[in-house]
Amino acid sequence: MxxxxxxxxxxxPVEAHRPWPRVVVDREVWWRAALEVAQGHATLLxxxxxxxxxxxxxxxxAAGEVSxxxxxxxxxxxPSVGRTHPPAVRFERAIVDLYGLIAEDATDTRxxxxxxxxxxxxxxxxxxxxxxxxxxxxxxxxxxxxLHQIPVGxxxxxxxxxxxxxxxxxxxxxxxxxxxxxxxxxxxxxxxxGAPLAxxxxxxxxxxxxxxxxxxxxxxxxxxxxxxxxxPPRAQILRAVMAELERVANHLGxxxxxxxxxxxxxxxxxxxxxxxQVLRCSNAAFGHRLMMDRVVPGGVARDLGEAGAANIxxxxxxxxxxxxxxxxxxxxxxSLQDRTVTTGILKPDLARQYGAGGYVGRASGRAFDTRRDxxxxxxxxxxxxxxxxxxxxxxxxxxxxIEEITQSLSIIEQCLEKLPEGAIAISVESxxxxxxxxxxxxxxxxxxxxxLAWVRLGAGGxxxxxxxxxxxxxxxxxxxxxxxxxxxxDFPICNKSFNCSYSGHDL
Amino acid sequence: xxxxxxxxxxxxxxxxxxxxxDDAMLAELAERLQKSARRVLxxxxxxxxxxxxxxxxxxxxxxxxxxxxxxxxxFGLRFVASPxxxxxxxxxxPVTKNMREALERTYNATPNPKWVVAAGDCACxxxxxxxxxxxxxxxxVVPVDLHIRGCxxxxxxxxxxxxxxxxxxxxxx
Numbered sequence: 001m002x003x004x005x006x007x008x009x010x011x012x013p014v015e016a017h018r019p020w021p022r023v024v025v026d027r028e029v030w031w032r033a034a035l036e037v038a039q040g041h042a043t044l045l046x047x048x049x050x051x052x053x054x055x056x057x058x059x060x061x062a063a064g065e066v067s068x069x070x071x072x073x074x075x076x077x078x079p080s081v082g083r084t085h086p087p088a089v090r091f092e093r094a095i096v097d098l099y100g101l102i103a104e105d106a107t108d109t110r111x112x113x114x115x116x117x118x119x120x121x122x123x124x125x126x127x128x129x130x131x132x133x134x135x136x137x138x139x140x141x142x143x144x145x146x147l148h149q150i151p152v153g154x155x156x157x158x159x160x161x162x163x164x165x166x167x168x169x170x171x172x173x174x175x176x177x178x179x180x181x182x183x184x185x186x187x188x189x190x191x192x193x194g195a196p197l198a199x200x201x202x203x204x205x206x207x208x209x210x211x212x213x214x215x216x217x218x219x220x221x222x223x224x225x226x227x228x229x230x231x232p233p234r235a236q237i238l239r240a241v242m243a244e245l246e247r248v249a250n251h252l253g254x255x256x257x258x259x260x261x262x263x264x265x266x267x268x269x270x271x272x273x274x275x276x277q278v279l280r281c282s283n284a285a286f287g288h289r290l291m292m293d294r295v296v297p298g299g300v301a302r303d304l305g306e307a308g309a310a311n312i313x314x315x316x317x318x319x320x321x322x323x324x325x326x327x328x329x330x331x332x333x334x335s336l337q338d339r340t341v342t343t344g345i346l347k348p349d350l351a352r353q354y355g356a357g358g359y360v361g362r363a364s365g366r367a368f369d370t371r372r373d374x375x376x377x378x379x380x381x382x383x384x385x386x387x388x389x390x391x392x393x394x395x396x397x398x399x400x401x402i403e404e405i406t407q408s409l410s411i412i413e414q415c416l417e418k419l420p421e422g423a424i425a426i427s428v429e430s431x432x433x434x435x436x437x438x439x440x441x442x443x444x445x446x447x448x449x450x451x452l453a454w455v456r457l458g459a460g461g462x463x464x465x466x467x468x469x470x471x472x473x474x475x476x477x478x479x480x481x482x483x484x485x486x487x488x489x490d491f492p493i494c495n496k497s498f499n500c501s502y503s504g505h506d507l
Numbered sequence: 508x509x510x511x512x513x514x515x516x517x518x519x520x521x522x523x524x525x526x527x528x529d530d531a532m533l534a535e536l537a538e539r540l541q542k543s544a545r546r547v548l549x550x551x552x553x554x555x556x557x558x559x560x561x562x563x564x565x566x567x568x569x570x571x572x573x574x575x576x577x578x579x580x581x582f583g584l585r586f587v588a589s590p591x592x593x594x595x596x597x598x599x600x601p602v603t604k605n606m607r608e609a610l611e612r613t614y615n616a617t618p619n620p621k622w623v624v625a626a627g628d629c630a631c632x633x634x635x636x637x638x639x640x641x642x643x644x645x646x647x648v649v650p651v652d653l654h655i656r657g658c659x660x661x662x663x664x665x666x667x668x669x670x671x672x673x674x675x676x677x678x679x680x
Contacts, residue, residue, distance in 0.1 A: 118639050123638075159566050160566070186562075186601065186638075186641055207562065329511075503562045503563050
């Protein structure tokens with residue numbers, strides 16, 4: 001029996017939730033679901049709370065099915081999932097900090113987003129005022145001589161988001177890396193509560209700026225599913241054009257930046273020029289370089305004109321003409337390959353256990369792609385491959401990006417060919433106003449991997465609750481594993497090859 | 508590689524002329540610099556970027572300043588790794604409470620004379636983020652000399668602001 005079938009048999013499905021079942025379960029079934037995930041029979045997608053219940057979204061990869069188990073937190077407690085399934089640990093620490101719920105038998109009870117600076121504890125639960133002097137934080141130990149610690153951040157040496165990295169090193173070799181994140185926690189879950197739809201859409205578009213299209217799309221699709229409406233066909237195609245332009249821009253930037261971290265600035269300079277052309281083309285086509293606020297519930301905010309489409313076609317031709325030369329240089333420069341091949345290896349077992357999405361998972365043998373495996377329009381009518389490799393090193397993550405750029409260019413071309421005439425949006429206000437209490441969960445493929453959005457609609461066209469899980473949640477912990485045994489000097493190139501979002505994670 | 512070299516010989520550079528001035532930013536600078544005539548050494552500025560809670564869109568556009576189209580360094584502006592080497596702090600984000608101390612310490616580590624530029628609507632106090640986790644603007648934490656608005660500000664807007672800052676700061680000495 002599939003995970004979903006078992007869940008449905010043992011729990012009570014929530015009528016208001018779409019399109020996949022959300023099933024209210026008791027403690028024992030919750031515990032069994034956690035064991036299923038821990039044993040690798042299903043993949044944990046996200047674990048979050050709304051204050052009253054905890055929700056565990058799980059993917060059954062064989063069946064391509066998503067299901068959500070929900071447990072009412074009687075007396076403010078729930079059995080820890082992280083106790084048997086480490087990928088859940090940081091989710092639980094965030095739930096504890098924000099809502100004041102207790103994860104029973106949790107193995108790691110240190111705070112996560114709460115650095116003791118808010119002046120309030122459990123801001124989304126029974127909030128209590130407290131001092132804002134900062135909480136002490138104990139990093140995990142590493143033992144044995146002659147280890148030394150290297151603290152890095154939160155303010156880093158480059159133009160990078162803030163986070164703290166604590167290295168334990170034996171000479172040059174990293175024995176343990178531990179991340180401390182949360183510095184850019186903006187309280188988006190709290191700001192979403194009761195927000196009017198328009199404000200909530202803007203917030204979703206600013207969870208992680210580099211994925212603004214993907215996250216806005218996940219959020220818009222969730223709102224539409226909850227309200228029982230669909231964006232018109234032209235909007236569906238335009239959304240894919242934007243999503244793929246975003247993917248191409250980010251992959252070009254990363255390809256260059258990874259080479260730059262190996263002091264190979266030639267590719268960086270050329271990729272920087274290509275990326276700039278993508279952003280200018282996006283601006284000309286959709287009116288914003290990053291296409292922020294262009295995907296909205298009901299459709300898209302801006303139509304694509306003839307000139308814009310011609311621009312995009314010219315851009316595709318230009319990239320196809322110029323990228324192969326850069327790829328050849330990457331492939332034939334031994335000093336560059338020396339830095340990327342066998343560096344920062346992520347083992348396939350770990351990628352599978354953590355359900356790593358995007359290039360992180362695909363470079364380590366987990367060829368999951370929402371666009372193909374939990375398909376949503378318009379990808380059901382497009383042809384594309386999902387590249388996968390097994391080496392799991394920096395080099396493999398570079399190649400996945402290169403191969404995905406090629407696929408995305410083809411997808412955009414197909415979209416332009418299939419672009420139907422018609423409206424670019426429908427009005428959703430009345431449908432949303434009529435759908436108070438309705439909910440939906442959606443998955444969308446961003447450039448980093450699968451983005452999950454859960455929405456519960458409120459009264460009068462507002463959002464009651466929303467949760468957004470950036471792919472970085474499940475990739476950050478893997479960076480700690482990938483760097484082990486590498487030299488400290490290779491951390492930047494490993495970090496860039498993962499390119500996790502701090503803002504998307506800190507929320 | 509050979510093809511790239513030949514193209515380099517035959518094609519014109521991608522780098523574009525400097526953008527025109529933005530009047531609002533010039534006015535703000537004139538006022539700030541009158542109030543405090545601080546000296547700069549030479550006609551170049553070193554910039555330390557601090558993300559104080561941005562969604563990373565501002566960082567993407569700040570990164571773009573270094574691409575060949577904008578080529579920030581030709582104006583004598585460059586990014587440095589340490590606040591000890593910086594003349595300018597370029598701060599983004601609404602200043603999350605978790606980043607407040609780091610921003611203050613970075614400011615204090617920057618030697619005088621120094622300037623602070625708030626880049627992006629969040630940093631300028633007109634962004635989306637209030638609530639328990641955010642202070643809401645850079646100005647509420649450290650004094651700001653120039654605001655560059657936008658969500659995110661375009662590289663052109665960033666360039667206008669930074670070049671104007673450098674020229675006016677030098678002229679004020």
